[in-house]
Amino acid sequence: MEAVLAVNQDGGIKAECDDGTYGYDCLHNCSGHCLNDSPCTKQTGHCDRGCEPGYTNTDCSKECPSQHYGMNCTGRCSGHCINNEPCDHVSGVCPSGCQDGYTGTLCTDDRDVLLQTQVDNVKNQLDSFRDYEENVLRNQYCFIKSLLTWDDAKSRRDSQNGVNSQNGVFGSIMHCGKMAFLMTSALMGPGEK
Incomplete structure (x- = not known):
């Protein structure tokens, strides 16, 4: 593995980027969404241990795609959010509530309607x-x-x-x-x- 070198404030060369930065001269910031606040790699910014719930990509910089949520974006939104809003990419909760006929935290429970x-x-x-x-x-x-x-x-x-x-x-x-x-x-x- 190649060491990432960076120039420090006094013009000298330091051997490694600070946590939270990566790449040549440590000019790039990590996404901040690596699992359990683990640091990203100093060379590429990838999160080797995975992403926090609600995030995806090798560097955990992208929110889950529409209608997905949670760890590894494997949760599927109910599709019953009011006004067809997308559910929260982390928890799957409908931000403004459920459509008529549905209830529960994730709007998955049927509710009797008139x-x-x-x-x-x-x-x-x-x-x-x-x-x-x-x-x-x-x-x-x-x-x-x-x-x-x-x-x-x-x-x-x-x-x-x-x-x-x-x-x-x-x-x-x-x-x-x-x-x-x-x-x-x-x-x-x-x-x-």
């Missing part, structure tokens, strides 16, 4: 009962039972879309009095893939 809403076919039934103690009325409760149906309801899980479209019955108990309520049903399913 597929359709239904405001018809809602039937409500109101029942009441009284709570007595020693023949004295303590409370009067109302039970509201609602039956929701969808026009295209099925009795099984839709295996193609992964959507459960069964009819539903919902109920709640509350003190009786003046009541007003709005009921909207929603069909939820996994995000687009």
